[in-house]
Amino acid sequence: MTVTASTAVNRGVGGSPVRPDGVLKVTGEFAYSSDLWVEGMLYGATLRSPHPRARILRVDTAAAAEMAGVHAVLTSGDVPGKKTYGLIVDDCPVLATDEVRYHGEPVAIVAADDLDTARRACKLIAVEYEVLEPVSDMHRAAFDPGSPRVHADRGNNIVRYQPVRHGDPDAEDVRGRAAVVVTREYEVGMQDQAFLGPESGLAIPAEDGGVDLHIATQWLHVDQEQMAPCLALPPEKVRLTLAGVGGAFGGREDLSMQIHASMLALRTHRPVKMVYDRKESFFGHVHRHPAVMKYTHGADAEGRLVFAKVEILLDGGAYASTTEAVVGNAASLGIGPYECSDVLIEAYGLYTNNPPCGAMRGFGAVQACFAYESQMDALAAELGMSPVEIRRVNAVKEGSILPTGQRIEGPAPLREILEALVTMPMPPAPGKGGRRELPPGGYGNTTRGEGVRRGVGYGVGIKNICYSEGFDDFSTARVLLEISGGEPIASVHTAAAEVGQGLVTLQAQIARTELGVEHAVVLPADTQVGSAGSSSASRQSYMTGGAVKTACEAVRMEVLELARHRLPSLLAADESWSDIHLAEGALVLGDRTLAKLSDVLGTDVVEATREFHHRRTNPLDPVTGQGDSHVQFAMAAHRAVVDVDVELGLVHVVQMDVVQDVGKILNRLSLEGQIQGGTAQGLGLALMEEIQTRDGLVRNPSFTDYLIPTILDMPPLNMRILEFADPNAPYGLRGAGEPPTLSSTPAIVAAVRDACGRPLNRIPLRPDQIALGDDDV
């Protein structure tokens, strides 16, 4: 086979042109941050705390500094400027000062001739600790006034408390309408992003006293904003260029070694590369918040939700990271895409001495989704309803009011999603032909099928798209149009992070469509152009896509302006310049080609830089939780079919089916990849993925002990994509990366419950829960 050249049309919006970085990635030439190399560079390494909570009494770096090949050993006292940073609250020390607050917190950094020397030098740094009792239990951190405070300068361990009050779920007349009431407690373990490309970067000291950092990150400008004050440099002297990113999933939102590598480079006047190994990576980025949740739902005899009361505790670990925003999502989306008028949701984000938690795909909505979907199934079981029917009865639609008081603008086609899902074909019954199924547990299981039961489950999720609660996460694009070799070429320059999702492909597609050109190139992302915001919150198609589109429109206006001056006789008197569009390298009116772009532009270069802002949102009221806090909502639903060995507690996922509304398909190939990948991460959370901690200590920082789904764990995934356009969004699109991660998890757990009959209130599921009922909360 050969890769067929696409035509201009299907290389634009709606087509699936191949990735511009695809060839480099299959030949091994694509330069990931960990592949960077420059003459004369040193290697950096980090000394990390072995304790979750301890006072630092003394740090002696003398022996390390004297080691041959070592060029610098730096501690907190060497941080040139501000000693702390953070995405929302700047409470995270660049290097620990007088106290360490989590297992793995950076204490000192070393630059040496090679990585091995740097790592051995770290071991020569003597740190004397006074070990303190860690705060590791969420309930105690939140509600026990006798609990130690993780941050002594704060009155308690609560990062954010956000209630959402709508109606009165305790009113007697409300309670009286409920035919059934279910109360359950749920727990979600700590999931890791487990991107494959380890944290890495190359800092190069510049002649102007600044630093050039090549880094794998999700948001160049917010890195720059946090780094500059700590390095005591003006932002323009901290220049960042995006290096190749080996996946992100939220784990690269917070800084890792950005300041460390820069400090070492500035101190040694040599380029410094830092690259974590897998173990260090587990300590080097924040994780998904573990959650402890208590849910009470009441429903009437028809299954309609009457009231809901919810308490959600989210473990933010030692430093705030994005916990505030994660709490906002969990609170505002706490009962999911269902109508209910009498609701109380109370969400807490907590400080503990567990590993810091922040962004991961789904961001606060994942944890709540597992609980509310489990509740829907529990209600359905009590009422003798089907899981699909209870969801259909309560589904939100356009115009529905959420517990925050926010009205859903534009389509919210959950009923249509469910209708499409139930019509998708089921796999053949066990032993009835079709795909040869492995037994649960794989070839190692000696079962002859006697304990194997099949189960089916459903899950639905709703995710906010773009940043919320009043945050203006705009994006900036610069677009150039010029003639080169007789052909028009569009260049797109943004600071948007390509992390694997295919944004580089999409930016070029938009330029091709908007400017009617075949050739569009996306320039490397750096801080020489305005912020693009983060590659997070499923927002880049919307925001950077919107910015590229807007900049292209400005370029087109300027092209038309040029044409009007240079070729005024192109149009008849009754024709309007504003009706002209650009297609196939020409100005076109209706089906009439007026002039080639090359004849209009000549040697001129037309350029426009534009910011794109989404509609304004509002903060949630701190007492009532009321407010139009979200930009857009996106929904997906999964059906999972599983085989469970109920005696051994082993699960084999036989098939999954997914339906998602994306508003408008911009690139089907990339989109399908997002839905498939998101489903896999949801499967991982349901069945295997957990960073296990004991008294704040991380027990399994390796891919030997932290399992992510392999190709054998993933079932065939059938997919239907719906396009209910959002009139407020560019091209009508809906952000798509996160929703499938939400709904995949509860669908699988529901299917396992269906097979084994256990409550299964804690994820990831473990064999002893399934076989013996152990560890259920």
Added chain:
Amino acid sequence: MTTAGMRLQLTINGRTCVATDVPPYASLLNALRDHFGLPGAKNACEQGECGSCTVFLDGTPVCSCLVAAGQAAGASVTTVEGLADEEGLSLVQQAFVAAGAVQCGFCTPGFLMAVRDLQYRVRGRTIINLDDEEVREALAGNLCRCTGYEKVIDAVRAALAHPTVPQPPVGASG
């Protein structure tokens, strides 16, 4: 204290290559990436769990992170950089790009080597009698975090369906 390095000679992608000053504790992965200028094999876990560093060592696919560089002295090594030839990308490489099997791409070099090994092993058979389970089993040692593997399977199917099957180099297994 910097340890004195060793001289290491390998035949990499058909060419004789020599590196001096390779640390005695270096893995084959380290040697390829840091001393032979071939960063295509990837350092995702360096524990033999993810397969991103897979190369052929005398025709056998190995996790290069688990092979001491010195153990490979004199051996023939094929890396992802050796998959394309003068005529361009191999079928599998083309299929990975076309099928959308590449997202972040960090696992891709390892997958490509594993698929190449599968191609050698199933030579003479057709896609018709190669079922999905066999494909999945062959790739079970390679982790991918982005794709959920569906499009990887699509790419493998497309590549294996093609009548042109690569010839294993001398010494290849299977």
